Amino acid sequence: MADAVPAAVAAGERGWSIVLCCGFDSAVTDRASRLRRPRGPRRYDVAIVAELLQLRPRTVTLTVDGVTSRREVTLVAVGNTACYGGGLICPDADPADGLLEVVVVGPIGRLELLRTRPRLAGRDARRRPAVTVLRGREVTLEGEGLVTYADGEPVRPLPATSVCVPGALTVVGSAPGHARG
Numbered sequence: 001m002a003d004a005v006p007a008a009v010a011a012g013e014r015g016w017s018i019v020l021c022c023g024f025d026s027a028v029t030d031r032a033s034r035l036r037r038p039r040g041p042r043r044y045d046v047a048i049v050a051e052l053l054q055l056r057p058r059t060v061t062l063t064v065d066g067v068t069s070r071r072e073v074t075l076v077a078v079g080n081t082a083c084y085g086g087g088l089i090c091p092d093a094d095p096a097d098g099l100l101e102v103v104v105v106g107p108i109g110r111l112e113l114l115r116t117r118p119r120l121a122g123r124d125a126r127r128r129p130a131v132t133v134l135r136g137r138e139v140t141l142e143g144e145g146l147v148t149y150a151d152g153e154p155v156r157p158l159p160a161t162s163v164c165v166p167g168a169l170t171v172v173g174s175a176p177g178h179a180r181g
Contacts, residue, residue, distance in 0.1 A: 015168075016080070016150035016155070017080060017095075017151060018079070018083055018150075018151045019077055019079045019081075019089065019090060019093075019151065020077075020148055020149070020150040020160065020162050021077040021078070021089075021148065021149055021150075022075070022076055022141060022147065022148045022149070022158060022160075023060075023073055023074055023075030023146065024055065024074050024075045024113070025075050025149075026075075026146070026147055026148065026149040027051045027054075028044065028048050029047075029149050029152065029154075030149070031047040031050055031051055032044045032046075032047035052110050052114070055074070055109075055113065057072040057073060057074060057106070057107035058072070058143055058144075058146055059071070059072055059143055059144070060073050060076060060141055060143040060146070060158070061140075061141070061142040061143065062076065062102070062104065062139070062140070062142075063138075063139070063140040063142075064102055064134045064135075064136035064138070065136040065137055066138075071104060071106065073105060073107070074105045074113065074130075075104075075105045076103070076105070077090055077102070077103045078100050078101070078102050078139050078141070078162050079101045079102075079103070080093055080100055080101075080164065081093050081095045082094075089103055090103055092133075098137060098164055098166035099136060099137055100135065100136060100139050100164045102133065102134040102135065102136065102139055103131065104132040104133075105131055106130040106132070137163065138161065138162070138163045138164070139161070139162045140160070140161040141158050141159060141160050141161075142159040143158045145157075146158045148160045
């Protein structure tokens, strides 16, 4: 841990370590957190159905390392690690490379979202026309009426800027080649 680099987070800002997202997945998480029933994992199933009924693309202005584009999106995930969505959303995000992986899912229909949700992202998602994957050190998301979630917690309405700080995340675990025990 001696080589970890401290990352300053100013007042009113919030750091995150795994993923920052907005769009469909954030809307589902937001709705699930407000439901009183059912309890447990079924709460997310109910939230998914409710959000599917309201599914529509949202306009987001995305800036990655100074390159700006305006896009219609279903969801955007900015990942620092692959540990989100079972490793399917940002599968190549690596906390040691100093870059964020940005997965943009463009407009898709309800049935396509249901049918492909388990495969919507992941390595073979790069072949899907609705999915764009970008990488960069600094990512800004702007748009109306969208709230960001980071690491499963509500953060703020857009705009939001994320900057990857190399060495700021210290992970403790087994060294490669050593058995857990």
